[in-house]
Amino acid sequence: AQESFAEEFKLINGDQITGKVIKETEEVLFVETKAIGTVALKKEFLVPEKIVEELESLKEEREKVSLWQKKVSFGYNVVSGNTEETQFSGTFEILRKTEADQWEAKIDSYIASANTKENARKFNGFLRHVFNLGDQDQWNIFTKLEGDQDRFANIAYRSIPSFGVGYWFIKEADFKATIDAALGYEYTKYRDGSPTDKEMVVVPHGYIEKKLFENIKISQNLTLYPSLKDTAKYRFHSETALENSISKNISFKISFIDDYNSIPKGKSKKNDTRLISSINYSF
Missing domain, CATH: 2.30.30.100 (SH3 type barrels.)
Structure with a gap:
């Protein structure tokens, strides 16, 4: 019938x-x-x-087109006077999302110099696959591969494959909050010839985003990397950002980034902070 x-x-x-x-x-x-x-x-x-x-x-x-979301960010700062400083930052993000799962990838770069002498060069990125559990999309499981290089922090390269579970507390247009935790294997090779680190790590992560006004939102992204072998050894990456949408596709963003390593190798400092202003284009 x-x-x-x-x-x-x-x-x-x-x-x-x-x-x-x-x-x-x-x-x-x-x-x-x-x-x-x-x-x-x-x-x-x-x-x-x-x-x-x-x-x-x-x-x-x-609907096919909307599955893919891409974003490019570009930042360039010049300071002149007693000290000549230049800073360049670039980011590319891509996301493919369906009702069942999503793929996401991100590549970050940051280069800085003072008085024509380079004093920072960082590259990092990740590839992540998330599989949603249930109809509400609150729980998910994921696999992730991270990689980074930091010339002035003595990191020739670092890779972390991991597997974990995540939970969305809130996923609304004006407010988002999620946490996840993964178990990973961290492999780090150093530029100065220090012994290579190979160890298991736990990777807890949290993200919160709040729309303050119609076109302005603030967010906090925090990832921890505590060692399972040595409780005194840990790292964290924190990014606090304020983003102002100029149009449907263009936004201006100010980010404060803090990378901390409790036991750095060589002459590297424990704390590395950056303040970055950038223009973002989504398509």
Whole structure:
């Protein structure tokens, strides 16, 4: 019985009627519906079938496009006077999201110099796959591969493959809050020839975002890397950001980033902070 009422008729005013054609003339369709019985539809008020097909096709294409979200950020600061300083930062992010899962990747770069002498060069990024559990999308499991290089922190390269579980407390347009935790294996090779570190780490992470005004939001992103072998050894990465949307695709962002290492190798300092202003373009 359900199949006999599967045909849909779209009207030019936006209404839609589902039912079965029981009679047709040159000007009118007589449609039997479950809810209101037989309805007479003048053909002149129906959206042509060809247009309906084109609209459905366009809708499907838009849904395919909306699966992908991409963002490029660029920051460049110049300070002159007693000290000549330049800072460059660049970020590329890509996200593919469906109802069941999502893929996301991010690459960050930061280069700075003072009096024409380079004093910072950082590269980091990750690839992450998240699989949603249940219909509410609150719980999820994920796998992640992180990598970074920091010339002036004595890091030739570091990689951390990990597996974990996450939970969304709130996921609204004006407020978001989530936590997750993963178990990973950290491999770090140093530039000065120090012994390579190979150890298991726990990776707890938290993120919170709040819309302050219509076009302004603030966020806090914090990731910890405590060692399972040595309780005195840990790192954390913190980013506090204020972002102002200028248009649908363009925003201005100020970020304060703090990278801390409790036991750095060589002559590296424990704390490394940056204040970055950037222009973001989403597409």
